[in-house]
Amino acid sequence: MIKVGIVGGTGYTGVELLRLLAQHPQARVEVITSRSEDGTCVADMYPNLRGHYDYLHFSVPDTRTLGACDVVFFATPHGVAHAMAAELLATGTRIIDLSADFRLRDADEWSRWYGQPHGAPELLEQAVYGLPEVNREAIRSARLIAVPGCYPTATQLGFLPLLEAGLADSSRLIADCKSGVSGAGRGASVGSLLCESAESMKAYAVAGHRHLPEISQGLTLAAGQPVGLTFVPHLTPMIRGIHATLYATVTDRSVDLQALFAKRYAAEPFVDVMPAGSHPETRSVRGANVCRIAVHRPQGGDLVVVLSVIDNLVKGASGQAVQTMNIALGLEETMGLSHPALMP
Numbered sequence: 442m443i444k445v446g447i448v449g450g451t452g453y454t455g456v457e458l459l460r461l462l463a464q465h466p467q468a469r470v471e472v473i474t475s476r477s478e479d480g481t482c483v484a485d486m487y488p489n490l491r492g493h494y495d496y497l498h499f500s501v502p503d504t505r506t507l508g509a510c511d512v513v514f515f516a517t518p519h520g521v522a523h524a525m526a527a528e529l530l531a532t533g534t535r536i537i538d539l540s541a542d543f544r545l546r547d548a549d550e551w552s553r554w555y556g557q558p559h560g561a562p563e564l565l566e567q568a569v570y571g572l573p574e575v576n577r578e579a580i581r582s583a584r585l586i587a588v589p590g591c592y593p594t595a596t597q598l599g600f601l602p603l604l605e606a607g608l609a610d611s612s613r614l615i616a617d618c619k620s621g622v623s624g625a626g627r628g629a630s631v632g633s634l635l636c637e638s639a640e641s642m643k644a645y646a647v648a649g650h651r652h653l654p655e656i657s658q659g660l661t662l663a664a665g666q667p668v669g670l671t672f673v674p675h676l677t678p679m680i681r682g683i684h685a686t687l688y689a690t691v692t693d694r695s696v697d698l699q700a701l702f703a704k705r706y707a708a709e710p711f712v713d714v715m716p717a718g719s720h721p722e723t724r725s726v727r728g729a730n731v732c733r734i735a736v737h738r739p740q741g742g743d744l745v746v747v748l749s750v751i752d753n754l755v756k757g758a759s760g761q762a763v764q765t766m767n768i769a770l771g772l773e774e775t776m777g778l779s780h781p782a783l784m785p
Contacts, residue, residue, distance in 0.1 A: 508532030523560025
């Protein structure tokens, strides 16, 4: 049985990890930390987990206790994993970080976007970007895995087939993305209040969102050259979900794009290329670790529209984290993650 530790288990990604791991046949959560909730029973904070974690209490982070685990997830704000990662890695455990601490390869770039110095630049060389559809082999031997963000996951999976095939004009990519309110986290903020977010939709961070350099980094690797990306995120009045509408100009109209996408993801257990003409809905992935994709070429022109939907808390965070754990520990990749989405 795999011994699991979770640092920072009181937020949405933390409780989603707990929900997913509760049904994992080879994993048991041994440690979960929270300084503010030290001593509180997990099932008391999250009644949906009653009967699954009645034995588990929040505790103050302790490297020795966490280091005894086979894998430690960080479900923490940005900058927290920096302080503990080196010491934990020295114990021999694996780290799977759901924050952005190790996603960007350039420490200075990270500092510019996250407003603080990078706390562990010496670890960036060994950090593996945890997008299985791209880095599966590297994840197998990784000791430090950086789980991609939600917007970057939906956007990269949508653009990858076009860029890898050299079909898209990589200098003019557009990602028009919508997110549910849970993407803002569980912390109290005016923008996340029901009266502020319900019955309304708005764009934000048009001048530059923190996920922009992460998306550009991945797409540049796929294209083999720098990309020009316009990324506009929106807040929508739903709890879960990412809907990415992606635009690219293709250089060869003769290519069967439906076949291209189907072939690229034929062996991927958590990417569903839908039939031609489909329009995937966010509710079709709610609670599931899957990205559903549809590709369109309106009026048969050279503009391609890719629709990509995920649950931001599952394939966009905690589910993808468990997927990388399975890969890194030599388990069946789909273990604990094959349940269908919730409908309605």
